[in-house]
Amino acid sequence: MILEALRYPIIQAPMAGGPSTLALALAVTNAGAMGFLATGYGRAETTRQEIRELRSNTDRPFGVNVFIPAADHFDEQAVDVYLQTLDSEARRYGVEVGEPRNEEDEWSSFFAVLVDERPPAVSFTFGCPAAQEIAELQAHGISVWVTVIDPAEAVFAHAAGVNALIVQGVEAGGHRGGFEDRLDGEDLALLPLLRLTAKACDLPLIAAGGIADGPGLAAVLSAGAAAAQIGTAFMLADEAATHPAHREALATSAATGLTRAFSGRQARGIVNRFQVDHADAPRAYPQIHYATSPLRAQARKLGDSDGFNLWAGQAHSLAKARPAAEIVEGIAAGAAAALEDATARVVGKGDG
Amino acid sequence: MILEALRYPIIQAPMAGGPSTLALALAVTNAGAMGFLATGYGRAETTRQEIRELRSNTDRPFGVNVFIPAADHFDEQAVDVYLQTLDSEARRYGVEVGEPRNEEDEWSSFFAVLVDERPPAVSFTFGCPAAQEIAELQAHGISVWVTVIDPAEAVFAHAAGVNALIVQGVEAGGHRGGFEDRLDGEDLALLPLLRLTAKACDLPLIAAGGIADGPGLAAVLSAGAAAAQIGTAFMLADEAATHPAHREALATSAATGLTRAFSGRQARGIVNRFQVDHADAPRAYPQIHYATSPLRAQARKLGDSDGFNLWAGQAHSLAKARPAAEIVEGIAAGAAAALEDATARVVGKGDG
Numbered sequence: 001m002i003l004e005a006l007r008y009p010i011i012q013a014p015m016a017g018g019p020s021t022l023a024l025a026l027a028v029t030n031a032g033a034m035g036f037l038a039t040g041y042g043r044a045e046t047t048r049q050e051i052r053e054l055r056s057n058t059d060r061p062f063g064v065n066v067f068i069p070a071a072d073h074f075d076e077q078a079v080d081v082y083l084q085t086l087d088s089e090a091r092r093y094g095v096e097v098g099e100p101r102n103e104e105d106e107w108s109s110f111f112a113v114l115v116d117e118r119p120p121a122v123s124f125t126f127g128c129p130a131a132q133e134i135a136e137l138q139a140h141g142i143s144v145w146v147t148v149i150d151p152a153e154a155v156f157a158h159a160a161g162v163n164a165l166i167v168q169g170v171e172a173g174g175h176r177g178g179f180e181d182r183l184d185g186e187d188l189a190l191l192p193l194l195r196l197t198a199k200a201c202d203l204p205l206i207a208a209g210g211i212a213d214g215p216g217l218a219a220v221l222s223a224g225a226a227a228a229q230i231g232t233a234f235m236l237a238d239e240a241a242t243h244p245a246h247r248e249a250l251a252t253s254a255a256t257g258l259t260r261a262f263s264g265r266q267a268r269g270i271v272n273r274f275q276v277d278h279a280d281a282p283r284a285y286p287q288i289h290y291a292t293s294p295l296r297a298q299a300r301k302l303g304d305s306d307g308f309n310l311w312a313g314q315a316h317s318l319a320k321a322r323p324a325a326e327i328v329e330g331i332a333a334g335a336a337a338a339l340e341d342a343t344a345r346v347v348g349k350g351d352g
Numbered sequence: 353m354i355l356e357a358l359r360y361p362i363i364q365a366p367m368a369g370g371p372s373t374l375a376l377a378l379a380v381t382n383a384g385a386m387g388f389l390a391t392g393y394g395r396a397e398t399t400r401q402e403i404r405e406l407r408s409n410t411d412r413p414f415g416v417n418v419f420i421p422a423a424d425h426f427d428e429q430a431v432d433v434y435l436q437t438l439d440s441e442a443r444r445y446g447v448e449v450g451e452p453r454n455e456e457d458e459w460s461s462f463f464a465v466l467v468d469e470r471p472p473a474v475s476f477t478f479g480c481p482a483a484q485e486i487a488e489l490q491a492h493g494i495s496v497w498v499t500v501i502d503p504a505e506a507v508f509a510h511a512a513g514v515n516a517l518i519v520q521g522v523e524a525g526g527h528r529g530g531f532e533d534r535l536d537g538e539d540l541a542l543l544p545l546l547r548l549t550a551k552a553c554d555l556p557l558i559a560a561g562g563i564a565d566g567p568g569l570a571a572v573l574s575a576g577a578a579a580a581q582i583g584t585a586f587m588l589a590d591e592a593a594t595h596p597a598h599r600e601a602l603a604t605s606a607a608t609g610l611t612r613a614f615s616g617r618q619a620r621g622i623v624n625r626f627q628v629d630h631a632d633a634p635r636a637y638p639q640i641h642y643a644t645s646p647l648r649a650q651a652r653k654l655g656d657s658d659g660f661n662l663w664a665g666q667a668h669s670l671a672k673a674r675p676a677a678e679i680v681e682g683i684a685a686g687a688a689a690a691l692e693d694a695t696a697r698v699v700g701k702g703d704g
Contacts, residue, residue: 008698009698151605169541170541171540171544185607186607186609188666189541189561189666191521191561191563191572192564192568192665192666195567196666196669196670198567199669209541210543210544210547215547216543216544216547216575217698218574218575218698219546219574219575220543220571221574221693221694221697221698222570222573222574222693223567223570223571223690224690226697253503253548256538313544314545315543315544317548317551318548318551332698335698336698336699338576339691339698340695341574342570342573342574343688343692345573345578345579346360346573346688347688347691
């Protein structure tokens with residue numbers, strides 16, 4: 001099992017749409033943790049090149065994250081109404097609202113690249129591949145991981161044959177990675193989610209959400225996770241391509257909130273003007289992602305942190321600007337110290 | 353410091369409105385953890401008798417929880433509208449809707465009882481006493497704890513001079529215990545909340561929310577907590593007075609959600625008909641608590657779990673029906689084992 005072979009039980013979260021870079025994945029991997037490529041909105045052939053480049057620069061295990069094509073029902077009329085509310089944003093930024101298209105379904109090309117290039121691990125977001133696809137990837141030596149946000153999804157993915165689960169709590173930054181963007185349903189926080197999932201199935205669990213320092217890592221390992229997937233804490237890494245205005249916001253103690261304003265799918269970001277002004281955005285992913293794309297691009301260009309998505313987990317103010325390898329080593333050393341302290345608190349207290 | 357004198361770093365959460373009993377507090381205390389009296393809707397003289405009875409039965413430390421009188425602004429018109437929607441409930445249960453009163457302000461009588469009876473610890477919910485009051489309680493040998501749900505409240509309570517903080521994550525069952533019932537604001541989950549609070553002030557932190565087994569306790573200790581406050585996991589204890597229909601619901605994997613339907617203040621319960629039908633309940637505590645009181649009492653009498661509040665934390669399905677002492681010992685033993693496993697995962701892995 002890959003997870004057991006890592007020096008540190010730390011997985012760098014794939015952060016599509018900016019922060020994730022090949023340099024970040026490489027630095028994390030070479031530091032003894034596990035880097036990930038975020039293919040989110042990329043194309044299959046780009047992914048092929050990135051896997052090759054990463055492999056030629058390290059002999060340690062790394063991973064590739066792939067989005068499962070969206071299948072959620074959406075209300076076309078609600079999207080039309082929402083697009084009209086974006087007109088004022090278009091005027092503000094002097095660009096046109098984007099076409100609310102669905103991306104071309106590149107699933108088959110992505111799948112072919114994975115089978116050809118055989119990255120050590122592939123994690124899936126927004127769904128679970130079919131059992132046959134999972135088996136085919138595994139037959140090519142790939143460890144298959146699926147992101148879940150509740151125990152029912154975990155049981156489903158377990159039955160489909162995955163090797164491990166990424167268990168994402170509601171405190172996580174960026175998109176909620178479960179199978180569907182539910183309009184209701186319980187927003188499970190990481191700690192209860194880990195315990196409920198461990199009770200429901202016995203796969204290795206990779207904990208994600210709000211883990212940004214050593215005690216955070218120690219906590220999820222104590223709660224039964226085999227490793228932690230850490231995103232926001234790497235956003236200030238030297239090797240990340242996080243926008244300067246986004247970096248500035250991360251360093252504050254600004255509140256985060258869940259929103260569909262930018263992509264049409266629930267995601268957690270630092271609350272800014274756009275998020276507040278479009279609190280009523282409907283569920284329509286990736287249509288709204290493409291509709292807001294030119295607005296976000298222009299806001300980024302202007303350095304206007306009130307106009308684009310500032311994805312961040314709830315613990316973002318703990319992130320530190322330093323090389324990725326130092327982030328890995330700092331978190332691992334902090335975890336060991338935290339476990340020692342905690343152990344002293346429960347063991348050998350005598351008859352107090 | 354009381355916390356360091358406990359055999360197990362476990363605090364039994366005060367659970368007003370039913371589950372908490374003197375027998376539960378006593379059993380937990382005598383098992384080497386710390387029992388708590390829930391005075392929530394009680395009267396000062398009852399509390400005096402309970403403190404005396406508890407003290408006469410144990411020489412170990414215990415605590416008393418006191419609600420700070422409500423000060424949140426509420427919208428009278430919204431309350432009137434809500435009361436009208438309760439008419440159908442009144443017809444369903446064949447009782448009258450209660451008077452939406454505020455409770456008599458018993459703060460001064462409660463305070464006098466605390467100073468007279470000097471329980472080892474007092475925890476406050478829904479606010480922070482004045483610095484002078486805190487100092488007076490401490491001068492009488494009482495350890496003063498305040499419940500917080502964000503780092504700003506923690507900093508405020510620290511400045512007021514409290515001895516420890518109960519840090520409550522959004523996954524907790526029952527009422528959100530922060531200073532005010534905010535209509536917006538970030539719903540911090542326990543793990544990031546603990547880390548952000550530890551960064552903001554150096555008081556001992558008692559973690560609350562979603563902790564129901566040994567690995568859960570191990571996790572919060574690893575995240576820097578001095579102890580865990582555990583509620584839902586004690587609701588199935590033999591010594592708890594949890595309603596049979598409530599016990600049944602806790603043993604399922606039913607979803608929980610936040611609601612103001614029962615009390616006018618945000619609280620987490622297992623989603624039932626009443627909670628769904630009154631999803632739009634306004635903020636008006638304790639007015640709505642008193643308005644729904646006869647409805648809830650009648651639903652309890654009928655054993656109708658769709659008509660009263662089924663307070664529960666997100667991890668409720670992990671609760672086990674057994675004597676409280678066994679719950680304490682099971683959680684403590686599980687925590688020690690979980691810490692050992694976690695330590696093996698970060699220490700001495702060599703150059704993997």
